[in-house]
Amino acid sequence: MKKVTEAVFESKKIRLTTMRILIYEYLETVTAALSLAEIEKFFHKADKVTIYRTLQTFQEKGLVHKILDENVVKYKLCADSCGEDYHNDRHLHFYCKKCNETTCRDEIILPKSLEESFQIDEVQILVKGICEKCLKSV
Template structure:
């Protein structure tokens, strides 16, 4: 990924630019599916687990990525540009393949018109479907 694009994304979310943050964001932007902390460790062998974890938590807090918990594993995906520190707007379905164990966003399945009673403050919604992805069905 182009360095200027990565730096711009970090700057838009008011995240200080560091080499580690650029490397982690580059990996996330190149991935079409969710990435777990263990997968990041394999990908970024020169980095330690706690540094990667802190980077991911910073990204999540600032609305750059969102996390999905599936089978006792947390996986991370890029957010939409309109997500921020106060609220994530990723109201789409996440699909977990029971064969290859990968999670992907199904952007075409959206849940944007859900209305809650006014006296409920929703911080997070999780929409996850389990099944077999198109690649594993072949």
């Protein structure tokens, strides 16, 4: 386990378990958001229920946020400012129709003005197209 992992878990008040550490460190190495199926495939020897519960816990504790693209739910690590029952992920997501990768685009966030008059529980802004990588490989 990396020292940073320990610090992140502590700040998000997540108890350390081997599976949690492994999933977190895997999510950290991948730039794109990952679906449950992709995570299960990577940890094919692990119990599927444990993986699912781990992601649920991560979401509740503000460690990952869910993104819905096409018809798939994907998971991506959150910003430091997310915490228990509070998500600060007000950014846009980009979905590439070619490689099916979904990425967080932190440069575009929901305007603050909306939060003044509404209670925002969840933000799902999805832009679909062809990503930089795929455009270059044409």
